[in-house]
Amino acid sequence: MAESAYDDRDGKIWLDGKLVDWRSAQVHVLTHGLHYASSVFEGERAYGGKIFLSRKHSERLHFSASCLDFEIPFSVDEIEAAKTEVLKANGFTDAYVRAVAWRGAGPDMGVSSARNPVRLAIAAWGWGNYYGDAKMKGAKLDISKWKRPSPETIPVHAKAAGLYMICTTSKHAAEAKGCSDALFMDYRGYVAEATGANIFFVKDGEVHTPKPDCFLNGLTRQTVIGMLEEKQIKVHERHIMPEEMEGFEQCWLTGTAAEVTPVGQIGDYSFEVGAMTQEISQDYEKLVRS
Numbered sequence: 597m598a599e600s601a602y603d604d605r606d607g608k609i610w611l612d613g614k615l616v617d618w619r620s621a622q623v624h625v626l627t628h629g630l631h632y633a634s635s636v637f638e639g640e641r642a643y644g645g646k647i648f649l650s651r652k653h654s655e656r657l658h659f660s661a662s663c664l665d666f667e668i669p670f671s672v673d674e675i676e677a678a679k680t681e682v683l684k685a686n687g688f689t690d691a692y693v694r695a696v697a698w699r700g701a702g703p704d705m706g707v708s709s710a711r712n713p714v715r716l717a718i719a720a721w722g723w724g725n726y727y728g729d730a731k732m733k734g735a736k737l738d739i740s741k742w743k744r745p746s747p748e749t750i751p752v753h754a755k756a757a758g759l760y761m762i763c764t765t766s767k768h769a770a771e772a773k774g775c776s777d778a779l780f781m782d783y784r785g786y787v788a789e790a791t792g793a794n795i796f797f798v799k800d801g802e803v804h805t806p807k808p809d810c811f812l813n814g815l816t817r818q819t820v821i822g823m824l825e826e827k828q829i830k831v832h833e834r835h836i837m838p839e840e841m842e843g844f845e846q847c848w849l850t851g852t853a854a855e856v857t858p859v860g861q862i863g864d865y866s867f868e869v870g871a872m873t874q875e876i877s878q879d880y881e882k883l884v885r886s
Contacts (some may be wrong), residue, residue, distance in 0.1 A: 604616045604619060609682070609719045610678045610682050610717065611716075613670070616802070622697065623718070625702045627698065628699035628700065628704065629672060629699050629757070630703070632699075633756070633761075634698060634709060636664060636696070636697050636757065637695060637696040637755060638653045638658070639693075639725075639853055640679070640693040641692055641723075641853070643691055644689055644690065645688075647683075648696055649819070650794055651676060652815055652874045653815065657755070661697055663754035663756065664751065666697075668697045668714060668716055670716055675695065675723065676718070679718055682720050682834050686720055688722070692720065692723035693718065694718070694720070695717070696717050697714060697716045697821070698714070698757075699714055700715040707760075719800070725855075725857075726792075726855070728776070730776055730857050730858065730860075730875065731857055731858065733858075733869065734859045734860025734869045735775075735777060735849065735858065736860060736862075737770065737775055737779045737790065738767070738773050738863065739778050740781075742780065744781070746783045752811055752812075753812060760791075762780075765816075779862055779863075780811075782806075784809070785838070787838060787841070788810065793814070793849035793854040793857070794811075794812075794814045795849055795850075796848050797842060797867075798847070798872050799845055800845075801872075802842070803830065803834060804834065805832070805834075806834075806835065807834055808833075817850050817851075819883070820856065823876060823879055823880065835844050843867060844865075846868055846870040847867040848856075858877065858880075872879035
C-alpha cells in the first residue's frame, strides 16, 4: 500500500512556536522562500527517542540562516525543546526529523525581503533505509551532468534549499537509469559528493575522501572520520580526480538519511562491499544507538 502524501497525514507539526495538526501546517503561495529559495533546513534522525547530534544540527540551522542573511526567531535551546515535543506528540522513538526555516509572506515580494517574517517548522516521520537494500549489496550511482558550484557563486557551506535544485534533477536522471543516486564533480572537475551524502573511498587499507571546500562538510562525515581515526586508519581529505575511482577498492556514502551506505558502482567503476565498509557501517549503527 502506498504511503499517504506528506500533506495528508495524521499527527502534529511544530510551527512557529506551537504544535498544530499535520494537515493545518500550511503556508501562503506568496511565501518568499517558495519563490526565491530563502530557506534552510536540517535532516536529523532519532534513535531510541534521542536525536543523534541534535544540538549540532540546531546550531548549523542557525549558521545556515546567517549565510542567507536572516535570523531564526527561536534560540538553539528552543529548537531543541521543540524537536523533543514533536517526537513525543507523534509517539516516535525512531524517526527522521526535519527542521526548516524560511522567509515567509509579508510586505515584500521581490528579491529583497528584509521586512518579511522568518518562520520555523519542525516535523518528524518514520523513514527506513534511504537507499533501500543498498546497505547489503551496495548502491549504484550515476554521474551527474551538473557540477557543485564555486564558493564565489553561492554560500556552499550552508544547508540551503537552493543548493538542492541540481540534486533533485540529478537524482531524477539517475533513477531513470536504474541508479539509486548521482555523484557530482565540483566546478574544478574533482569528485565532490552525492546528491544528499558525502563519499569515501578505500585503497590499500587507507581512506580517501574529497576535501569539503565547496560543499557541505556533513555531520555524519565528520563522525565517520573520527571513528576511522580512533581505529588508527589513515584518512586523506584531498582533491580526488574522477579517473582515480578506477583504483579504489571500496566506497561508501555518509549522511543523516543515508547513514553509512556501501556503494557498488559509480558509472563504469565497480567497488566491493568490503570488510572496512561493513565494519564502519556496523560501528555507526552501534554509535547512534548508544
